[in-house]
Amino acid sequence: MKTLRLLLFLPGLAAVAWGTVLFAEYAFPLRPDVFETLGWLAGGPVAHDLLVAPLIGAVGLALSRFLPERWKAPVKTGAVLTGVLTLLAFPLLWRPFGGARNPGLHDADTLTGLLLTLAVVWLGVLAAVFWPRKGSGCCRSL
Template sequence: MRWVLGAIGAGLLGWGAILLLPLLFTSLGDTVSLGGWLIGGPILHDAVIAPVVGLLGLAISHRVGRAWRTPVITGLVVSAVLVTLSVPWLWRTFAPYVNPGLHDRNVLLGLVIALGVVWLAVLAAGLLNRRRVSAAPPVDG
């Protein structure tokens, strides 16, 4: 099964490369924009977002109780993903290619609402975990 999934993945990677090649040679502006997406995004993630989220998760995991660790760290990771995905639309309003229906809304408001939903879910999960931990019988050790 692993070989089948690997072959499908390699085929899709090849198909993506075939679709990408014409964009690289169309114009210098398209090449630079594409480079920003394909190179800038991973650099932003690996150099800034992942270390910040990792250090925040490490610091928070030592400060919060056991019941809150997983929800808070999960909330941090999901928040980082949401912020990373919204950066191109927040940075410049129409930086990426125009996709009908995507640009006719307030991206910042949508991001704030999504983050609010994430952290409400973190609060609910933390409270449920805290109740379970406090209700659990003591472990003989």
């Protein structure tokens, strides 16, 4: 097991070293946009650790405590999919033309697409909750 961990650790360490070299090439000589980049690189993990992770932990704990057993797995799945889909749509919701142009992506209404997708996810959650389960005793075989 230690050998496997070492084999997984070494490429990761090499990637960090290569990223450091590339960032050093970008950052020196120092310019104002380098400090903005450092703020962006540090701000993501800090915002995640101080805001997002505690919020998600509290929501998960509340779902575990208060939902009936039949609802737990579908609602948790729906919550995870909601988070992932929102995270993917966030850059285009925040700044519609912030990234490189991608034909077919920027000409769509991102908010409407996200809301429709989330509606499908939560309809699936409701279907999973209310769909009769085999062996649950709710329906008799004919």
